[in-house]
Amino acid sequence: MNNKLSTALLLAMALTLTACGNKEVVAEAPPAAAPVAVDNNAFGSGYSVSDLESMGIMGDPVNYRTVYFAYDSSEIAERSRVIVEAHARALGSQSGVEVTLEGHCDERGTREYNLALGERRSQGVARLMSAVGAGNNPVQNVSYGEERPVALEHNDSAWSQNRRVEILY
């Protein structure tokens, strides 16, 4: 509720600012100053813009192509679910698009176990995509285990960036 209110306020402020910057618009009667209805389904995500922002998603979730995981886990967190569902919806309206889901792990633990864990992560994303209805697009699951890190340091921050599935199409 608080989130929705603050979103409304932000939007109202944004409108005011826009209005100030553009005199011509001001000349015309400002649109009904009635509280702006909060869109609880921003970009079709089922969430408001501010809820998305609180998950670290700025704008349309479909612009994000990487989802992250907890240590030794293939569980899909809320942020990841929003992003994956956005891609599923985008793909649902197309067909014949080849989708590759690349699963990755951090460097901790053994390489072969991580190769399997990376695959389990990409399969989890694939399952969610098809549950939402990603259309008839062929989906490839690929695992690189811990072999293709994006961050090369040996610390928590690097590890959390490396535990990921990349959605490529």
Next chain:
Amino acid sequence: MKLFKFASLFLLVVSCVCGSASAQINIEITQGVARGIPVAVVPFELSGQVDPATGGVASLPHDVAQIVSNDLARSGEFDAIPSDRFLSFPHRPEEVRFKDWRVAKAEALVIGEIRSLGNNSYSIEARGYDVFREKMVVGRRFDEVPGNLLRKVSHQIADYIYEAMTGRPGAFDTQIAYVTVERSGQAQVRNFLRVADSDGYGPRTLFESSNSIISPAWSPDATRLAYVTFETNRSQIVVQNVTTLDRSVVASFRGINGAPAWSPDGNFLAYTSSTAGNADIYIMDMTTRTRQQITKHWAIDTEAAWSPDGQSLVFTSDRSGNPHIYRIDRDGSGLERLTFNGKYNARASYAPNGQSLVMISRPNKEFHVAIMDLATGEQKSLTGGEVSLVESPSFAPNGAMILYAAQKQYNGILAAVSADGRVKQELRFQNGDVKEPAWSPSGTRF
């Protein structure tokens, strides 16, 4: 002659790869036993064919006695006595005066002579003595040794001395496979699968890729390596002959292909495949290429390793919620969970005598190389804070040492620890991260 067939194969290898060989490896003992067996290795006498160029006896391409002495010292179980403490320099049995060696505080003595036969061929006699018992404990003669096999014969002499003095076979005449990663900038990564002698001599490249190379596994006759590449942007299992360098893809099925492990008879390859939906253990008949699924579980099953008798496998499974070690008969029956401590036990393999397993364990925050006694189930960490992120432990074929990869000061290094944890070594490479070591089985004796 059998000997010459072997020698010509060896020549072929050297000529194929000498261009790609890189940095020599230095092995440094970082922790030794309090006191090793004091051994005196007397420089071998060289006689025979005169070198027309110099007028003297042709010099040896390799210092046999030095190699023997270095091998024994590197094991951590021997202390090499410096030659300035020698009172005499015997080469033949009748020249040995045990009193001289008691004064030098030697418990073991190695002497020998080398005859140059011309045409880069040598005959070598080596003898080992127990100084206390005043007795020869080993004597070996090697005939018509080509110059390029002098190192191999030197390692075999060290193996005989080691066995005579400790009662356990040596593992000096062996090789190690490993992967070197060289980065130039963020994007440029070159991976090299390499093989070197167990003392780090003569590294040569078997395969190079811009993608990762993991899980090298030696065939029991030490002629082939199975390993995993990502050269097609998917994991696949390749088998490569280390002599001819011929390679062939043996597993490139849908899903992941990984963790190859040869059966002790060399006829089968256990591996991990997710072709049926998720990672399970399979066995491939290497003659017919037929495949048999061994585990069928929704959990991750991977990292199979054979028992020395070839009747069962250990593997990693997270079916309990965390990765642990399980044992299963090779026909897929008789499943048994082996580890219960901590939340992470993975990549187990058997000691050559079948009585213990070495694995990666995470008893607390850090990953350790741990050894587990199969009779008692007791687990013991062999590594501590000196290294982190340990990986890929493998036993030397004599079971004395365990080779593994680790991170130290932001570098990937190889290290070794004795099965009792008392001796520790680090293998120093000149450049690049090093990972995925595998100790070869013992090769053919001369």
